[in-house]
Amino acid sequence: MLQFKLVLLGDSSVGKSSIVHRFVKDTFDELRESTIGAAFLSQTIKVESEDQQEVVIKFEIWDTAGQERYKSLAPMYYRNANAALVVYDVTQEDSLNKAKAWVEELKNKVGDEDLVIFLVGNKVDLCEGSDNEDKRAVAATLAKQYAEDQGLMFDEVSAKTGHGVKEVFQAIGQRLYDTKKEELATRQRGNGNDGQVDINVPRPSTNDTTGCCS
């Protein structure tokens, strides 16, 4: 089994927790409470290898709080993440700006070239149907263009209906698997490790150096 760490970032109330719960429990709760600090969840998916074999991937997911003051905790969670889901709300223009700021920060602070950043516009259900088109505040084309320029993956989803949510995680899993498999193949040949692969060995181990209260 492969293990990847994924972090969710984005403004308060854009639907980060709702997306995670849709992915992990396949439920939507209008009353999802605000996140304080960060919350941990995990979920596994299957991706396909070149030879059509199923590979199980486990996501270690960190859902962070969106209020500005909690921003200072974020490095702790994205520091050695393999993927970041940067979420905005398609009905809130400013939330895209916040998302862009997160993308900037990730690019500046995370050394890992292979970090997968997925930009997600949430709450598309709110602007479905001709009556509701005026609710949309961020055009899909605009966000898509930005994502392309920055080399990010991009899609629009709805945590409420579930539309597109699984696909986001599936795409991230596949991408991570594809980038890591070369690395894995060489190493697996090297140490003859069967199955349980620690994919993190070559990554800079930055944990536990944040020293506090000695």
Add this chain to the structure above:
Amino acid sequence: MTKRLGASEQHNDDTGPAGFEQSSVMINNEQYKKLKCKVIDVMLKTKDVVTLSMLGGTNLGFVDATHRRLSWSLLLSKQFKRDAAHETIAEHPDENQVKLDCARSFGTVADENWRTRLQMFQETLICRLLRRNHKLRYYQGYHDIVSIFVNVFVDRENIDSNDHNTLLACLEAFTLLYLRDFMMDSLHFAIDQIRLIPSIVKLQDKGLVDTLKLDNLEPFYAISSILTVFSHNFKPKELDNSLIFSIFDFVISSQSMLVPLVMYSKFILKNKDRLLKETNHNSENFLNNTDLIHAVLQRCLSISNEGPDPQWTSILNETRVDYKSGRFLLPKLASLVNEYSPLITTASHSCFNSGPRVRYYTETVNGLLDKAIELNGVRKHLETTADVDKLYRQHSVLFKLFPKVNDMPLAVKASLVLLVVSLIYQLQE
């Protein structure tokens, strides 16, 4: 009667789960509640805050919403006296965040209509408080604390009344005396507070801290518990008897924000075996130790929330016993938290008999708040704990020499500084 109950309480410290017992006569829970309510009534009538605050730190706290309202109100009004409030209508910059959080609040209330009314009430209340205290910054999680106060003070009969001044006064006292560290424009003072947790654990079980390397990782796992005094973790289920109300009863009775920190430390100690087992077992499943510990503790906490939880009941009980007998084991706070922190000023009691209670006035508390905001401006830019330690040490010298220094008028303070300086000069000669 006061005396006798007070005395028997002391003798029974470590015995029955109640800790509040009628000598050796066994009584059942209902009788206990009835009796306790009667005693609380007497204390309320005679305004005996000492006995009342002792009762708040015993099994079931203030028992029910009615007694809780009156008790919190009396205790908090003795702890804080506010000048005539100047209500402003100027919007507070955090009102939008308040709206976002209140709209997701009271998730355990099944009746949708009632829930919406509570949410609206909560939003109005928080905004009113912020407008009256413009310097406070709202944080996500503060609304969880407010929901506890709303649960205690508001019911279907009184929600539409336009006099919720007692509730507002209580919430304001609690906010200003207990929560200032969290209501800066950054999390730094809150982080200083949670960093005490591994230090407290270490005083009791150094081995555990070393094995888990607890003092080498940021204790962010405790953020939601400490910032919300556990109200984010334990949602009230049954109005009168939920654990969370007893926790607040105890915190208010002891006038101590050390209580949540001590409780969290006990929680870690109590889950030692599990932590050791799970960290061994899961070490391959996590990318680093910080994530692992955080995840395991989060799981332990959420299990606690699934039903009536004996573990937390005993954590609360042990903390009460320690408090009564002066057995809080704490590191030296002065260099670890800011000198204006509630932990060393307005909510700093570490023991039931730790001297007479001070009543704080608006001027003093505002002074502490202003100083804290100023210091936070400096603290924000410090990276290492060594720098923070230095800042707090420097700052606290004057404070240590004259513990009441913050209550003094500026002129007196200035002459004190002169006095100290001239003394030092004389000593040099």
